[in-house]
Amino acid sequence: MKEIVLIKLGEMVLKGLNRRTFEDVLIKNIKYRLRGLGKFEIKIAQSTVYINPLSDDTDLDEVCERIGEVFGIVTYSRACVCDKDIDDILSKAALYCKDYLEDASTFKVESKRSDKRFPLKSPELSAQVGGKLLETCPHLKVDVKDPEVTVTVEVRDFGAYIRCGTIRGQGGMPVGTSGLATVLISGGIDSPVAAYMMAKRGLKLNAVHFESPPYTSERARIKVEKLLKQVSRFAGSIEMHTVPLTKVQETMRDRCPEELFTILLRRVMMKIATRIAEETKSGALITGESLGQVASQTMYALNCTNAAAGKIVFRPLIGMDKQEIINISRRIGTFETSIEPYEDCCTVFTPKHPRTKPILHFVEQAEREAELDELIEEAIANTTVKTIDF
Amino acid sequence: MMETHYLDNSATTAVCKAAAEKALYMMTENYGNPSSLHKMGIRAEEEVENAREIIAGSLSVDAKDIIFTSGGTEGNNTVLFGAAQALRRRGDRIIISAVEHPSVYESAGRLKELGYDVQYAPVSTDGKIDIEALKNLLTDKTILVSVMTVNNETGAIQPIERIAKLVHKCCPEALFHTDAVQAYCKMPLKPKKWGADLMTVSAHKVHGAKGSGALYISDKARITPLLYGGEQQHKRRPGTESSPLIAAFGAAVAEADITKTTEYIRELNTYAVSKLSELDGVSINSPTDALPYIINISVEGIRSETILHHLESFGVYVSSSSACAKGKRSYVLAAMGLTDSRVDSSIRISFSKYNTRDDIDALISGLESGIRSLQRR
Numbered sequence: 013m014k015e016i017v018l019i020k021l022g023e024m025v026l027k028g029l030n031r032r033t034f035e036d037v038l039i040k041n042i043k044y045r046l047r048g049l050g051k052f053e054i055k056i057a058q059s060t061v062y063i064n065p066l067s068d069d070t071d072l073d074e075v076c077e078r079i080g081e082v083f084g085i086v087t088y089s090r091a092c093v094c095d096k097d098i099d100d101i102l103s104k105a106a107l108y109c110k111d112y113l114e115d116a117s118t119f120k121v122e123s124k125r126s127d128k129r130f131p132l133k134s135p136e137l138s139a140q141v142g143g144k145l146l147e148t149c150p151h152l153k154v155d156v157k158d159p160e161v162t163v164t165v166e167v168r169d170f171g172a173y174i175r176c177g178t179i180r181g182q183g184g185m186p187v188g189t190s191g192l193a194t195v196l197i198s199g200g201i202d203s204p205v206a207a208y209m210m211a212k213r214g215l216k217l218n219a220v221h222f223e224s225p226p227y228t229s230e231r232a233r234i235k236v237e238k239l240l241k242q243v244s245r246f247a248g249s250i251e252m253h254t255v256p257l258t259k260v261q262e263t264m265r266d267r268c269p270e271e272l273f274t275i276l277l278r279r280v281m282m283k284i285a286t287r288i289a290e291e292t293k294s295g296a297l298i299t300g301e302s303l304g305q306v307a308s309q310t311m312y313a314l315n316c317t318n319a320a321a322g323k324i325v326f327r328p329l330i331g332m333d334k335q336e337i338i339n340i341s342r343r344i345g346t347f348e349t350s351i352e353p354y355e356d357c358c359t360v361f362t363p364k365h366p367r368t369k370p371i372l373h374f375v376e377q378a379e380r381e382a383e384l385d386e387l388i389e390e391a392i393a394n395t396t397v398k399t400i401d402f
Numbered sequence: 403m404m405e406t407h408y409l410d411n412s413a414t415t416a417v418c419k420a421a422a423e424k425a426l427y428m429m430t431e432n433y434g435n436p437s438s439l440h441k442m443g444i445r446a447e448e449e450v451e452n453a454r455e456i457i458a459g460s461l462s463v464d465a466k467d468i469i470f471t472s473g474g475t476e477g478n479n480t481v482l483f484g485a486a487q488a489l490r491r492r493g494d495r496i497i498i499s500a501v502e503h504p505s506v507y508e509s510a511g512r513l514k515e516l517g518y519d520v521q522y523a524p525v526s527t528d529g530k531i532d533i534e535a536l537k538n539l540l541t542d543k544t545i546l547v548s549v550m551t552v553n554n555e556t557g558a559i560q561p562i563e564r565i566a567k568l569v570h571k572c573c574p575e576a577l578f579h580t581d582a583v584q585a586y587c588k589m590p591l592k593p594k595k596w597g598a599d600l601m602t603v604s605a606h607k608v609h610g611a612k613g614s615g616a617l618y619i620s621d622k623a624r625i626t627p628l629l630y631g632g633e634q635q636h637k638r639r640p641g642t643e644s645s646p647l648i649a650a651f652g653a654a655v656a657e658a659d660i661t662k663t664t665e666y667i668r669e670l671n672t673y674a675v676s677k678l679s680e681l682d683g684v685s686i687n688s689p690t691d692a693l694p695y696i697i698n699i700s701v702e703g704i705r706s707e708t709i710l711h712h713l714e715s716f717g718v719y720v721s722s723s724s725a726c727a728k729g730k731r732s733y734v735l736a737a738m739g740l741t742d743s744r745v746d747s748s749i750r751i752s753f754s755k756y757n758t759r760d761d762i763d764a765l766i767s768g769l770e771s772g773i774r775s776l777q778r779r
Binding site for chain 2 (some may be wrong): 071074077114115227229230231234324345348349353
């Protein structure tokens, strides 16, 4: 029996003339994500993507698992391919649905006939398939209101398909359709979630990570690589830029008022990230900031930080509670890594009492007096780049 | 010197070259503590994590859901005692099949002594669990069900997916565990898809080293750890990871090619079964749809140990029931309804990819001479 995967598209079907571009990107993303699982024929018709494995021993479980991580897909399902012929549909339905129905007690059959040349109308088709299934699995009862298993028979242009239930996809828009943006990633819980959320809106990502050896260890960087690797399951490959910030931080410690360390550091990060964004033709910055979570994320502090950014800053977590963020991080599989206990550069030289309402004028003044520009240039020049991919 | 015909691969296997080389490298060069903050630690940790990825990949699960253990016994003990403790408030019934390995069977026995309501699901004559009987044992007090994937004595394969789904349907709060030690790398295992919350595997049955194994713990399964003492493996199994054995485990699994090897073993099995059935007084106890790696037979009128030692004198090594229960009568075969005399004369032949037809020919001639000289009718 031939089995394929059918995918229903998300809000991109609402796009006008751009729709083809969106579809092309989605198909490219699906192909990339399925690499290593064998050869597939992938085509799109009637708002449905058909994924047809060309070899019989393709691991469709794994295919489905991966499809479940691609943005731009609302629902997907496995389906058995039949000829557009009632006898073939009936005999395959009996075989194919058996596994799904064996331990169920109620079911119903739904039919959709988009090819109106098919002689049976939808209710007739449902009735025949339902009858056949009752014959095969006599323990079953029909329940049209709340069935345990819904068997769907679709008669479409290329053939007829039988499915037993659909799975929710990630939703969102295909990665790349919104452009490229740069995420500032620390190793905490929030920034990977922010990266995931913006990739969901169609952004391809690159990442900037700051490290301060010997205050931070190689393990902190490996942790970030692990986080990005997990995010790349959804977002595709991510170019990670690691910027050494030791000298900048040491100089700040020596030359700046302690209570401004955090806000000054955030501003340096924004400046460097903006430069990297410009060099990589990325159009925005992404941070995991959430209003009021820590001293550097008060409205006043964010104003000061924002002033140092040369691009629009996306802060998808700004209105979320920590627990809501944690829930997403668990769901996308970054939580366990995020809580590994390594110093990151934000916790190096933290002031005892950081200013929660910094004033931009004084912050800029402190920044000028510290004469950090040359060191920032040096940090950018010493940046290393690594591609992270799942 | 006499040639060795090792047909006891379900007891343990030879360590493959790649695994042995990896262990040596980890012991003599990359010997840092995987938890050390410095480079030496990081390099060792990379090997451990790489092995974790390989083992996770072989089970189609996430690496974060794999913990390394000291082997099958620790894995099974962790599950039984860990689940029993973690879910004590929800209920006290624990169900295992009547043919589990002693590391499950006796852990359950200990839990019974501690006041848990332990129930045993019977098997039918084909060694498969009686689904209806299991259904009747499931109550809302059930917290854990443990059914092995492949029986260590007969090779009988349990319909794990079906059992797991049944358990989850009847007892949504209960955990389902499967001891897959004998199945690992010998058939496709997909705990996540099947709905198994926990799965135990071991390294030394798949050409890794003794003292090493892994446990799959799904996201939703929260079990109390057996050991305390450090941050390793997210506190689920503290203690410095045995990086040489773990890395060797990874190397052995990376080398395993289930499809190819199973095909080869199936050929050996067919050959062996055809030769065995020509022998007078030999009956096959393994079900016909068993895992081809294991053939359990009885040689009429000769006690297991006698025939075992007789074969040994031919350089042929087999096992009398499970090696963990030397000298005890097999409760597994008894549970399948075999007569006492057949149980007492049973031996287990088990293959690995290193076996050839020569080994089977040696076995057959050993059996032939045994039947001639030892059989008492």
